[in-house]
Amino acid sequence: MRVMAQMGMVMNLDKCIGCHTCSVTCKQAWTNRAGMEYVWFNNVETRPGQGYPRRYEDQERWKGGWTLNKAGRLKLKAGGKAAKLLGLFASPVQPELKDYYEPWTYDYKMLVEAPLGDDFPVARPKSLITGEDTKITWSANWDDNLGGTTELGHLDPIVEKVRRESNEKIKFDYEQTFMFYLPRICEHCLNPSCMASCPSGAIYKRVEDGIVLVDQDRCRGWRQCVTGCPYKKIYFNHKTGKAEKCTFCYPRIEVGQPTVCSETCVGRLRYLGLFLYDADAVTGAASTENEQDLYEAQMDVILDPEDPRVQAEARKQGIAEDWLEAARRSPVYKLAKVYKVALPLHPEYRTMPMVWYVPPLSPVTDLLKEQGHDAEDAGNLFGAIDALRIPVEYLAELFTAGDTSKIDEVLKKLAAMRSYMRGISMGNDPDDAIPEKVGMSGEELYEMYRLMAIAKYEERYVIPQAHAEQAHDLEEMGCSLDFEDGPGMYEDSPFGEASGTPTPVAIENFYALQARQTSEEPPGAASLRGRVNLLNWDGTGRPSGLFPDPHHPAKSAEAKE
Amino acid sequence: MAPDVGVLDVVLWGVLPYLMAVILVGGLIWRYRYDQFGWTTRSSQLYESRLLRIASPLFHFGILAVLAGHLFGLVIPMSWTEAVGMSQEFYHFNALFVGGVAGIGTLGGIILLIIRRRTTGPVFMATTKNDKMMYVVLVAAIIFGLWTTLASVFLGGHGHNYRETVSPWFRSLYILQPDIGSMAAAPFSFHLHTLVGMALFVIWPFTRLVHAFTAPLHYIFRPYIVYRSRDRQQGSTPVRRGWSEVGLADRERDRR
Numbered sequence A: 001m002r003v004m005a006q007m008g009m010v011m012n013l014d015k016c017i018g019c020h021t022c023s024v025t026c027k028q029a030w031t032n033r034a035g036m037e038y039v040w041f042n043n044v045e046t047r048p049g050q051g052y053p054r055r056y057e058d059q060e061r062w063k064g065g066w067t068l069n070k071a072g073r074l075k076l077k078a079g080g081k082a083a084k085l086l087g088l089f090a091s092p093v094q095p096e097l098k099d100y101y102e103p104w105t106y107d108y109k110m111l112v113e114a115p116l117g118d119d120f121p122v123a124r125p126k127s128l129i130t131g132e133d134t135k136i137t138w139s140a141n142w143d144d145n146l147g148g149t150t151e152l153g154h155l156d157p158i159v160e161k162v163r164r165e166s167n168e169k170i171k172f173d174y175e176q177t178f179m180f181y182l183p184r185i186c187e188h189c190l191n192p193s194c195m196a197s198c199p200s201g202a203i204y205k206r207v208e209d210g211i212v213l214v215d216q217d218r219c220r221g222w223r224q225c226v227t228g229c230p231y232k233k234i235y236f237n238h239k240t241g242k243a244e245k246c247t248f249c250y251p252r253i254e255v256g257q258p259t260v261c262s263e264t265c266v267g268r269l270r271y272l273g274l275f276l277y278d279a280d281a282v283t284g285a286a287s288t289e290n291e292q293d294l295y296e297a298q299m300d301v302i303l304d305p306e307d308p309r310v311q312a313e314a315r316k317q318g319i320a321e322d323w324l325e326a327a328r329r330s331p332v333y334k335l336a337k338v339y340k341v342a343l344p345l346h347p348e349y350r351t352m353p354m355v356w357y358v359p360p361l362s363p364v365t366d367l368l369k370e371q372g373h374d375a376e377d378a379g380n381l382f383g384a385i386d387a388l389r390i391p392v393e394y395l396a397e398l399f400t401a402g403d404t405s406k407i408d409e410v411l412k413k414l415a416a417m418r419s420y421m422r423g424i425s426m427g428n429d430p431d432d433a434i435p436e437k438v439g440m441s442g443e444e445l446y447e448m449y450r451l452m453a454i455a456k457y458e459e460r461y462v463i464p465q466a467h468a469e470q471a472h473d474l475e476e477m478g479c480s481l482d483f484e485d486g487p488g489m490y491e492d493s494p495f496g497e498a499s500g501t502p503t504p505v506a507i508e509n510f511y512a513l514q515a516r517q518t519s520e521e522p523p524g525a526a527s528l529r530g531r532v533n534l535l536n537w538d539g540t541g542r543p544s545g546l547f548p549d550p551h552h553p554a555k556s557a558e559a560k561e
Numbered sequence B: 001m002a003p004d005v006g007v008l009d010v011v012l013w014g015v016l017p018y019l020m021a022v023i024l025v026g027g028l029i030w031r032y033r034y035d036q037f038g039w040t041t042r043s044s045q046l047y048e049s050r051l052l053r054i055a056s057p058l059f060h061f062g063i064l065a066v067l068a069g070h071l072f073g074l075v076i077p078m079s080w081t082e083a084v085g086m087s088q089e090f091y092h093f094n095a096l097f098v099g100g101v102a103g104i105g106t107l108g109g110i111i112l113l114i115i116r117r118r119t120t121g122p123v124f125m126a127t128t129k130n131d132k133m134m135y136v137v138l139v140a141a142i143i144f145g146l147w148t149t150l151a152s153v154f155l156g157g158h159g160h161n162y163r164e165t166v167s168p169w170f171r172s173l174y175i176l177q178p179d180i181g182s183m184a185a186a187p188f189s190f191h192l193h194t195l196v197g198m199a200l201f202v203i204w205p206f207t208r209l210v211h212a213f214t215a216p217l218h219y220i221f222r223p224y225i226v227y228r229s230r231d232r233q234q235g236s237t238p239v240r241r242g243w244s245e246v247g248l249a250d251r252e253r254d255r256r
Ligand code: HEM
Pocket: A088, A089, A090, A091, A221, A222, B041, B042, B043, B044, B045, B052, B056, B060, B063, B064, B113, B114, B117, B209, B211, B212, B215, B216
């Protein structure tokens, strides 16, 4: 057993309102650069829908991920190493810009500089690739909210498959359709096929936290990883000629902050935390023959952080005590393995994805409501889950390689939680028959509810900081600070306040922001020792310390503590 | 040294090759050390794929065959091929046939590539001055190369046997005793091709062509999954001499 730690994410799809805030903030943080105009490390797809890039799930066409060869061993779907090298000169399977979309901007200058005339000036769309006028025909979320789905809905590869297998048509009529949002980032897989496809060996998995990164210096632009990733989450920067991908915001994770997409998520549906897993078991699990058993195999690779044997082994591998503690408190572990409500996206690609999803109950409840039933009643819900096969089959194609029984189980747990908690909040006695039906105790169901519905920031994001003794390796930090119990930078420095190495701005702002959001007082009262961080001052009151005490400049700071 | 060797010959065939080698090797080392980030194919397949899928393999397989042909013709002495019973005619037929096919494939490939580059808007916009200059030299080298292939067969009615002129000179360069006389005796077409070839090698380290030197053959031998530790690596470049860490003990993970 080789225990390794992996940062993972869980998204609770029922809560996603499809606002794209995560995509936009991620883009602002990481990809608003030339050559990356079309790149969305985080994108939000409406399902049913084609996804981004279009129809990326059609692996017969795109050849992403792994398959098994005749001997039952893992093999890249796009071909072995020799075949890959021979196909290097022009990649045989490679999405083009037209499979993504041609990014554009508008000629805004026209609006203010057009000469006076009878016609309104217009801001024409300009291609960001050629700079010429362009006609907008597609985008990263063109079929948002089922836009155009009556015509193009059949192009969703999952719709295709469900239709083929169930002889029943997924209806795109307004009253009969279902819809949910699927936010996607790189899965930071345990068995990444992007990495396996990279001839240069430039893509690597970090031993400490499992984050998958592209070494920009070692990448030579062969683009095999773009083909290799079945989720199409490696993008080619057409200006620099290098592949880029979601970084799991590692500079933030290293200092204990959630990723940008999680931090800004409006639905607060993302959870971050650690998994412990057995690295030696990954290849074996990924080679599981039956696709529908891959989910269970993946669960077996994930280790129980409470198990003393696992802990002992983890210590032997040099995993620090606070990381083990974080693994025990990990919300993603609880959702995936304890409550078993979070499922991996497309386990059949055999990459062992580490971003998990709680499938949405809303397709079922929406249809119930549509038909005038009580969508909170356990009986109704259980019946509907059994009756409404199409949404369930669709979800199964996404999360369990088509095994509907697992989707049923998860949806029933969610349904049970819903009606159980409704009973309680209506003042009734808890109806323990409900949790029993899904094999849980009332207490467990309540704990699950707490985690899924009302968990606070610190419970949703349990991120152990990278070790201070490694601080000199971290991107943003020039010195080692004491991160054990919060911001070490407010400690007294030996040579007066501003001595020593300066605190990186992001960290200072993060703690100040946190202080402001969680306290009633005007900002800067205590945490900044009487000083005010103007970057975060929202104008509330007049914090003392905004101006120094004219009589006792030194004393004023102390008095406020 | 043969009597009909002029100063110009000495400069061209005795000095230039070494100058070229210094620039090529030095340039590559410099680029590798200081411009890892710029070392890429700068692929344009994202913009256009249909033509590229034909043109690029055609060109690349062609140029690799041409490279192999050069090695065969320049490095292996005539006496060796004769020793294994390969007649002059047979050798020439092969050189013309294989070399010609490879050369024409290469030329056709690069012409297609250039047409694609010129006519596909986004690809043309992504073409730098450096690329254009490189293409001029590369195309010239290929065209003059094809000319020498023809010359080696048809020149003066019976063709020119470069394996008695260019090849001995080429080999002599490596033992640092350039056989300038042999090279000087070669026809003009060979002189021209050699000069343009040297020009190509001189600009090589400073163009996108560097990608050829990192052809990822090691892929065959490496495991699929790559783990790297954040601890051991400082940024993405290896630690240079003189900058190795001190105080290793404090960098070890704590195991409280
Ligand atoms: C030996 C291994 C080599 C490999 C694996 C290789 C691979 C590649 C790849 C992947 C591209 C990018 C094509 C694209 O997607 O746009 C490319 C472009 C190019 N390569 Fe190579 N190459 C090799 C050797 C060479 C050599 C020896 C030469 C020339 C002497 C060469 C000349 C070029 C040129 C001119 C281009 C630009 C093509 C264009 O887009 O117009 N390559 N190469």
